[in-house]
Amino acid sequence: FLQGASLTTSREKEGPFHTRLFTNVEGVAPKPPVPVSTGGYSPEEAAAEAGRCLLCECMECVKHCEFLQHYKGYPKKYAREIYNNLSIVQGTRLANRMINSCALCGQCERICPNGFSMRDLCLGARKEMLLQQKMPPSAHEFALEDMVFSNSPSASLLRPEPGRRETAWLFYPGCRLSGTSPSQVRDAYGFLRNFLEGGVGLWLRCCGAPARWAGREDLFRKEAEETLRIWKSMGSPVIIAACTGCVDVFRRELPEIRVVSLWEVLEKEAMPEEFLKMNGTLAVHDPCTAVDYPEIRRAARSMASRAGIDCEELPMTAELTSCCGYGGLQECANPELGSATASSRCGESSSDYLVYCAMCRTLFARTGKRTVHLLEVLFPAPGKDPLSMPAVSWSDQRENRAGLVRELLRTLWKEESPMPEEHEAIKLVLPEDAGKILETRRILTDTVKRAIRNGENSGRKIARPDGAFATCLKPASVTYWIVYRPLEDGAFEVLNAWSHRMTVPGTEGSLP
Numbered sequence: 001f002l003q004g005a006s007l008t009t010s011r012e013k014e015g016p017f018h019t020r021l022f023t024n025v026e027g028v029a030p031k032p033p034v035p036v037s038t039g040g041y042s043p044e045e046a047a048a049e050a051g052r053c054l055l056c057e058c059m060e061c062v063k064h065c066e067f068l069q070h071y072k073g074y075p076k077k078y079a080r081e082i083y084n085n086l087s088i089v090q091g092t093r094l095a096n097r098m099i100n101s102c103a104l105c106g107q108c109e110r111i112c113p114n115g116f117s118m119r120d121l122c123l124g125a126r127k128e129m130l131l132q133q134k135m136p137p138s139a140h141e142f143a144l145e146d147m148v149f150s151n152s153p154s155a156s157l158l159r160p161e162p163g164r165r166e167t168a169w170l171f172y173p174g175c176r177l178s179g180t181s182p183s184q185v186r187d188a189y190g191f192l193r194n195f196l197e198g199g200v201g202l203w204l205r206c207c208g209a210p211a212r213w214a215g216r217e218d219l220f221r222k223e224a225e226e227t228l229r230i231w232k233s234m235g236s237p238v239i240i241a242a243c244t245g246c247v248d249v250f251r252r253e254l255p256e257i258r259v260v261s262l263w264e265v266l267e268k269e270a271m272p273e274e275f276l277k278m279n280g281t282l283a284v285h286d287p288c289t290a291v292d293y294p295e296i297r298r299a300a301r302s303m304a305s306r307a308g309i310d311c312e313e314l315p316m317t318a319e320l321t322s323c324c325g326y327g328g329l330q331e332c333a334n335p336e337l338g339s340a341t342a343s344s345r346c347g348e349s350s351s352d353y354l355v356y357c358a359m360c361r362t363l364f365a366r367t368g369k370r371t372v373h374l375l376e377v378l379f380p381a382p383g384k385d386p387l388s389m390p391a392v393s394w395s396d397q398r399e400n401r402a403g404l405v406r407e408l409l410r411t412l413w414k415e416e417s418p419m420p421e422e423h424e425a426i427k428l429v430l431p432e433d434a435g436k437i438l439e440t441r442r443i444l445t446d447t448v449k450r451a452i453r454n455g456e457n458s459g460r461k462i463a464r465p466d467g468a469f470a471t472c473l474k475p476a477s478v479t480y481w482i483v484y485r486p487l488e489d490g491a492f493e494v495l496n497a498w499s500h501r502m503t504v505p506g507t508e509g510s511l512p
């Protein structure tokens with residue numbers, strides 16, 4: 001005051017003021033003040049009065065998110081760590097993994113009283129670190145390679161309806177569903193052709209979601225431009241998408257494309273003749289990609305109730321739904337966390353689950369939760385209980401996609417499919433433990449066949465005293481080792497497999 005300084009500047013937060021700190025007082029019973037006795041509080045009274053105080057903290061988002069709990073902090077702390085990680089020359093392994101482990105589901109932003117978005121923070125950090133070449137590509141490599149395969153001639157397909165030239169509609173099941181439920185994709189396509197006018201084409205392709213989640217803007221833009229070009233070449237038909245992830249990508253990134261959800265289209269028609277009458281309660285899990293689409297969530301429930309399903313709502317449902325663990329490529333970057341996220345979601349109800357996303361089905365079934373995909377109810381496989389079906393392995397998903405292309409080309413368009421490659425003729429015998437090793441280490445049977453073909457043709461293999469061989473192959477940045485035993489009937493029994501990123505001289509070379 002004597003120096004002429006303001007007595008009020010920068011002192012706004014002294015005394016009472018409105019805080020943005022939210023503290024959930026639900027279930028907290030109010031306690032009356034402890035009356036002050038003459039001479040002040042005794043130690044016990046002081047403790048009782050102090051005990052009325054709440055531990056004021058928010059943590060609302062953390063309560064519901066396995067990822068936020070896993071790293072034992074809260075968003076403010078993570079924001080600081082992410083900022084620090086962006087500032088150093090190379091990101092630390094731990095922080096990189098954390099940045100890549102968010103499911104990008106947006107639930108935290110919807111819950112947060114201040115609208116804080118970990119999704120924006122983590123996705124922004126992924127993009128920035130990739131631009132600055134600070135982020136190792138390994139975290140998302142498997143998913144990105146899978147996307148490339150889905151859009152290769154072996155697994156993609158674009159055709160107008162057999163016998164028709166015009167294409168008013170284009171059925172787009174999505175790469176995941178073609179891998180997990182190829183026969184349902186085939187049957188749904190047949191059903192749509194029965195009642196839609198103007199020609200219903202088929203488009204098997206990946207929408208580019210893995211590149212978008214990985215923060216690979218370059219790859220995603222390339223895929224999106226190609227999608228737009230192909231769509232226009234078909235006369236700009238209405239896309240009927242079975243996957244809400246594809247709907248979300250099209251609506252946000254390619255708004256020119258008119259896309260409707262399969263469930264909205266089916267809802268307007270009579271039920272398929274062979275649909276499975278369920279007559280019971282199932283808990284509905286909404287995929288995190290459906291949070292902005294209430295019309296799709298409603299249509300899925302409407303189809304379920306027409307199949308006799310009594311839909312139970314989970315505590316976190318609709319726009320507040322929790323991710324299954326696959327979103328944002330969480331399961332790819334951090335398999336243990338992906339599996340913990342799926343288990344936590346599966347524990348929210350003792351009922352069996354109904355889903356309408358292929359990856360939610362895969363992740364839940366892997367935990368042992370009885371889960372059915374809505375398409376399996378509408379177009380059931382004869383003689384099978386879809387609730388008891390195990391998750392489809394990564395290798396089988398790939399083979400199913402390629403097999404679906406071959407089957408549809410042959411049966412619907414009477415076309416020869418591309419000649420199989422030499423390694424595809426190799427017969428593998430896969431004991432249960434070897435199958436588990438391949439699945440958890442994400443080594444595809446296709447890679448195993450290529451490695452064995454390479455080892456057998458080139459002679460580059462190590463003989464073991466027990467008659468088995470070890471060979472390796474480095475198709476891109478990863479070297480795969482396969483231990484196998486030739487069998488008398490010409491098949492090869494797989495005994496072990498692993499991979500690493502070291503370079504072994506003599507194993508370089510791309511897959512043919």
Ligand code: SF4
Nearest residue numbers: 065103105106108118
């Ligand atoms: S996983 Fe979902 S809820 Fe959790 S921090 Fe990421 S975006 Fe938020």
Ligand code: SF4
Nearest residue numbers: 058059061075112116
């Ligand atoms: S980010 Fe939002 S919901 Fe989460 S702890 Fe902070 S204020 Fe609460």
